[in-house]
Amino acid sequence: MRDDRDDPFGDIFDEIERMMSEMTGAAAGEAGAGDAGxxxxxxxxxxxxxxxxxxxxxxxxxxxxxxxxxxxxxxxxxxxxxxxxxxxxxxxxxxxxxxxxxxxxxxxxxxxxxxxxxxxxxxxxxx
Missing domain, CATH: 2.60.40.790 (Immunoglobulin-like)
Structure with missing residues (x-):
């Protein structure tokens, strides 16, 4: 079984996920996002x-x-x-x-x- 505490990339993936969530939230309804495609x-x-x-x-x-x-x-x-x-x-x-x-x-x-x-x-x- 893998111990996630020893994952050297965990912080990077967490940051990427946070940034993707922000972009998805912007596309869903924040001002200026209506032309996002x-x-x-x-x-x-x-x-x-x-x-x-x-x-x-x-x-x-x-x-x-x-x-x-x-x-x-x-x-x-x-x-x-x-x-x-x-x-x-x-x-x-x-x-x-x-x-x-x-x-x-x-x-x-x-x-x-x-x-x-x-x-x-x-x-x-x-x-």
């Missing part, structure tokens, strides 16, 4: 489903009309405004997508965006 209450997941890529994001308290989506084929930028905060997130996609194939839906605070995945770049043989 997605917070603890927001979950973003990306799924590769064969030739389709699907992104699902929880945007609590957001109205559909306030959502702005931009994609360059590699990164999806999600901006949205709620009554008490603003969400801004750049999500690096795991594969290149056809941004013109995008479709999006928003229902009960859940944003779902789908794209057609593009084929990987072709190898070029050197002769």
């Amino acid at each position: 997605f917070g603890d209450e927001t979950h973003v997941a990306v799924y590769e489903e064969g030739e389709t890529l699907r992104l699902v994001a929880d945007l609590p308290g957001v109205e559909k009309e306030s959502i702005d989506l931009q994609c360059d084929g590699r990164t999806l930028t999600v901006s949205a405004a709620g009554a008490s905060r603003r969400f801004d997130e750049r999500v690096r996609l795991p594969v290149r997508v056809d941004e013109h194939s995008a479709s999006a839906s928003f229902n009960n605070g859940v944003l779902e965006v789908t794209f057609d995945a593009l084929e990987p770049s072709a190898d070029i043989d050197v002769e």
